[in-house]
Amino acid sequence: MGESRYMRLGRSSVRFDEPVSIISSASVVGTKEGEGPLGLLFDMVGEDDTFGCNTWEEAESSLQKDAVYLALKKANLKPEDINLLFAGDLLGQSIATSFGLAVYGIPLLGVYGACSTCGESLALGAMSIAAEYADRAVCVTSSHFASAEKEFRYPLGYGNQRPLAASWTVTGSGAFVLGSGKTVTGSSRALIRGVTIGIITDYGIKDSMNMGAAMAPAAASTIARHFAEWGTTPGDYDKIITGDLGTVGQTALFELLKKEGYDISDRHMDCGIEIYDAGTQDTHAGGSGCGCSAVTLSAYILKQLEDYDKDSGKGWRKVLFVPTGALLSKTSFNEGKTIPGIAHALVIESNIA
Amino acid sequence: MGESRYMRLGRSSVRFDEPVSIISSASVVGTKEGEGPLGLLFDMVGEDDTFGCNTWEEAESSLQKDAVYLALKKANLKPEDINLLFAGDLLGQSIATSFGLAVYGIPLLGVYGACSTCGESLALGAMSIAAEYADRAVCVTSSHFASAEKEFRYPLGYGNQRPLAASWTVTGSGAFVLGSGKTVTGSSRALIRGVTIGIITDYGIKDSMNMGAAMAPAAASTIARHFAEWGTTPGDYDKIITGDLGTVGQTALFELLKKEGYDISDRHMDCGIEIYDAGTQDTHAGGSGCGCSAVTLSAYILKQLEDYDKDSGKGWRKVLFVPTGALLSKTSFNEGKTIPGIAHALVIESNIA
Numbered sequence: 001m002g003e004s005r006y007m008r009l010g011r012s013s014v015r016f017d018e019p020v021s022i023i024s025s026a027s028v029v030g031t032k033e034g035e036g037p038l039g040l041l042f043d044m045v046g047e048d049d050t051f052g053c054n055t056w057e058e059a060e061s062s063l064q065k066d067a068v069y070l071a072l073k074k075a076n077l078k079p080e081d082i083n084l085l086f087a088g089d090l091l092g093q094s095i096a097t098s099f100g101l102a103v104y105g106i107p108l109l110g111v112y113g114a115c116s117t118c119g120e121s122l123a124l125g126a127m128s129i130a131a132e133y134a135d136r137a138v139c140v141t142s143s144h145f146a147s148a149e150k151e152f153r154y155p156l157g158y159g160n161q162r163p164l165a166a167s168w169t170v171t172g173s174g175a176f177v178l179g180s181g182k183t184v185t186g187s188s189r190a191l192i193r194g195v196t197i198g199i200i201t202d203y204g205i206k207d208s209m210n211m212g213a214a215m216a217p218a219a220a221s222t223i224a225r226h227f228a229e230w231g232t233t234p235g236d237y238d239k240i241i242t243g244d245l246g247t248v249g250q251t252a253l254f255e256l257l258k259k260e261g262y263d264i265s266d267r268h269m270d271c272g273i274e275i276y277d278a279g280t281q282d283t284h285a286g287g288s289g290c291g292c293s294a295v296t297l298s299a300y301i302l303k304q305l306e307d308y309d310k311d312s313g314k315g316w317r318k319v320l321f322v323p324t325g326a327l328l329s330k331t332s333f334n335e336g337k338t339i340p341g342i343a344h345a346l347v348i349e350s351n352i353a
Numbered sequence: 354m355g356e357s358r359y360m361r362l363g364r365s366s367v368r369f370d371e372p373v374s375i376i377s378s379a380s381v382v383g384t385k386e387g388e389g390p391l392g393l394l395f396d397m398v399g400e401d402d403t404f405g406c407n408t409w410e411e412a413e414s415s416l417q418k419d420a421v422y423l424a425l426k427k428a429n430l431k432p433e434d435i436n437l438l439f440a441g442d443l444l445g446q447s448i449a450t451s452f453g454l455a456v457y458g459i460p461l462l463g464v465y466g467a468c469s470t471c472g473e474s475l476a477l478g479a480m481s482i483a484a485e486y487a488d489r490a491v492c493v494t495s496s497h498f499a500s501a502e503k504e505f506r507y508p509l510g511y512g513n514q515r516p517l518a519a520s521w522t523v524t525g526s527g528a529f530v531l532g533s534g535k536t537v538t539g540s541s542r543a544l545i546r547g548v549t550i551g552i553i554t555d556y557g558i559k560d561s562m563n564m565g566a567a568m569a570p571a572a573a574s575t576i577a578r579h580f581a582e583w584g585t586t587p588g589d590y591d592k593i594i595t596g597d598l599g600t601v602g603q604t605a606l607f608e609l610l611k612k613e614g615y616d617i618s619d620r621h622m623d624c625g626i627e628i629y630d631a632g633t634q635d636t637h638a639g640g641s642g643c644g645c646s647a648v649t650l651s652a653y654i655l656k657q658l659e660d661y662d663k664d665s666g667k668g669w670r671k672v673l674f675v676p677t678g679a680l681l682s683k684t685s686f687n688e689g690k691t692i693p694g695i696a697h698a699l700v701i702e703s704n705i706a
Contacts, residue, residue, distance in 0.1 A: 011436055012460040014486055055688050083364055084550065092445030092504070093682035094465050098553060098693050107365040107550035108695065109473060110465040112447050120462060124477070131484035133367055151445070151684075197437065197460035200451060329446035331504075335408050340451050342461060 010229030026070030030171030061100030114325030143289025174294025212249025218341030246286030363582030379423030383524030414453030467678030472697035496642025527647025565602025571694030599639030
């Protein structure tokens with residue numbers, strides 16, 4: 001392993017001088033996501049949100065299983081070709097993962113970072129590839145509207161009203177096959193250039209119907225730390241993309257980063273805002289969940305990086321991808337606790353020079 | 354980074370040719386654990402199991418906070434000296450971790466592997482140190498009898514009867530500070546020589562009051578795979594130590610490994626069996642929980658490795674430490690699902706040549 005393969009930057013960042021390749025990816029979503037603005041880009045849209053299963057939890061497991069199946073198939077790989085699997089979801093004890101992925105028999109490292117889990121799994125996966133702990137790793141996360149409502153809020157049959165600051169949990173799973181940039185050049189969707197690991201940030205927000213506000217400080221903390229540790233500015237990225245802050249959280253993020261001297265308003269995108277048409281889909285502040293940033297990355301963001309063209313200005317050359325998580329549970333909410341947030345950042349670049 | 358620093362063995366193992374040091378560790382436990390056979394070895398025993406908090410969940414957060422505080426203090430380190438924190442617990446959405454560790458402001462990677470989480474956090478921590486992603490990492494896990502009963506079974510006030518195959522969730526947290534073996538030789542409790550990552554194993558057990566039987570196949574799978582990938586046999590280890598199989602799971606483990614051609618019965622130890630005196634403490638099959646293997650490692654196993662003396666035969670030179678996890682939730686149990694298991698293994702050696 002040469003000394004130049006990666007370099008630590010500051011306390012919480014790693015830059016891969018030899019980038020990690022996203023060899024393939026897949027997105028599987030529910031009907032509402034299929035009807036949204038990104039609908040045509042997803043690999044698979046369920047006919048209904050049970051996905052042929054008896055419970056919402058089984059349906060979510062099925063999402064993960066299908067996403068991994070499709071991602072492996074696209075890369076022409078078998079489960080035996082994968083050394084490490086990084087996976088997680090929002091359900092208590094991560095049961096969507098345990099029951100969805102057992103069939104593959106891949107060495108598993110379960111991760112939890114609420115809706116930032118997509119970023120955490122990709123960060124650990126990329127670090128494992130760069131350090132040569134794995135030739136290929138799979139990173140997968142999921143969420144399901146109905147299993148999440150049951151886990152965190154009210155049974156669907158109760159029909160509770162939702163305030164406008166509330167987000168809508170995405171039914172979906174995104175899976176990513178990572179490998180060494182060196183060995184797979186040419187068959188790569190995009191390159192992971194580095195990571196910045198998140199720190200728990202808690203501004204005392206207690207309203208679980210306003211998770212955007214709870215997560216915005218964590219996103220601001222990670223993005224500002226990223227710029228400082230990497231010596232970059234917003235202008236170095238074509239897009240700075242958060243996971244699921246929604247419209248309320250976006251406003252808070254802009255204000256917090258302005259206090260740090262950064263204006264990202266002309267290049268910010270939020271997966272939760274992109275995935276639904278709030279005007280017609282009644283999703284209020286936007287989408288959320290471990291699946292939100294994962295399926296948006298697979299279907300939309302990686303496509304923009306693949307479409308990059310320097311001359312025409314089409315697509316994107318480099319993005320900062322920052323999935324955001326709200327670290328609450330039903331129990332912590334009922335006990336009157338705050339909602340701490342965390343966000344992990346990845347620098348993802350087009351494979352087109 | 355020299356090529357000889359670590360080597361992958363088979364599909365799921367890594368051997369650190371330059372071992373990772375456990376610089377310091379700490380264990381904090383409840384009253385019942387303090388009254389058990391290992392009671393005098395723990396760093397801190399609570400006066401009562403609320404640890405001065407208003408809820409069981411806050412009490413568990415306090416366990417993690419105190420364990421990390423003590424481990425850092427023993428190593429004469431501050432939170433700012435730590436690059437990465439790997440942490441998890443058994444509660445839904447890992448809230449013991451989120452609320453216990455926010456105060457330290459250390460970059461956090463949350464992990465989940467049920468009661469195997471201690472092994473997973475140490476495996477990822479050691480891999481991060483060996484790959485030089487961190488100079489120092491902290492790995493911490495916890496469980497609490499009362500928060501776990503509330504999360505998985507019945508409210509304590511209900512006073513349900515427990516079958517003899519049931520285990521007793523340990524109230525405790527163990528924290529470990531890891532660093533490079535090269536830089537800290539001399540101030541090290543023990544050395545991590547390598548890891549074998551677990552694969553989900555499901556034999557169809559559905560009885561959540563018999564988790565030992567549910568986890569034994571995962572332990573057997575990881576231990577047999579470890580021997581095969583490392584080219585070792587049971588005789589290469591002074592002890593082979595599982596997390597919380599208890600007496601019922603131990604019997605199943607011996608039988609499963611005999612079918613694979615391995616007899617570990619003369620050198621097996623189970624943290625869940627060691628931590629309580631089942632005869633007088635009414636703990637039935639033994640202790641369990643993310644805290645069980647963590648506090649036993651910190652208080653007892655590392656002490657045996659420190660006490661190793663080749664000439665007198667005192668202590669242990671090398672152990673295989675295999676925390677075991679049952680990947681169930683209240684919801685999966687209520688929906689009639691099986692209990693898949695997972696186990697991660699670490700080779701831990703005495704620092705005394």
